[in-house]
Each structure stands twice: as C-alpha cells, then as structure tokens.
Amino acid sequence: MRKIKDVTQEEALNDTGIQFSRIEQGKRDVQLSTILKLCQHFEISLRDFFDGSFDVE
Structure with missing residues (x-):
C-alpha cells in the first residue's frame, strides 16, 4: 500500500x-491495531485490506 x-x-x-x-x-x-491504523492512513477498509481489493499497480 505504501x-x-x-x-x-x-x-x-x-x-x-x-x-x-x-x-x-x-x-x-x-x-x-497496526493494521487498523494502516487502513485508516491509506483510506481503505479492513475488508479490502484482507481481500486485497485495493488498487495494485
């Protein structure tokens, strides 16, 4: 994500x-708690984090 x-x-x-x-x-x-902070920072949901549904280039 970074x-x-x-x-x-x-x-x-x-x-x-x-x-x-x-x-x-x-x-x-x-x-x-770290994963939640990362999701908040990168503006994605926890579900998207675990599903891998965020945009990957």
Whole structure:
C-alpha cells in the first residue's frame, strides 16, 4: 500500500508512527491495531485490506 500510494517509509513513519521497514522485511509480526491504523492512513477498509481489493499497480 505504501508503494502504491507513493509514500516513503520516512513519510509513513512521520504520519503513523509505524516503522514500515521491519514490517516490509518480514522481521515483525503486525498486530491488528497496526493494521487498523494502516487502513485508516491509506483510506481503505479492513475488508479490502484482507481481500486485497485495493488498487495494485
């Protein structure tokens, strides 16, 4: 989602407080509260997140 929205890791960190590098590298399990925050930030529903229904380029 971050790359689709053309957001850098630093911008995403500043906006959400979430460190994307560890998540994207698979070094950290993501909690539901983090997923909810990501959905809110990227303006997608939780359903779309799990369905993969957001636009992928």
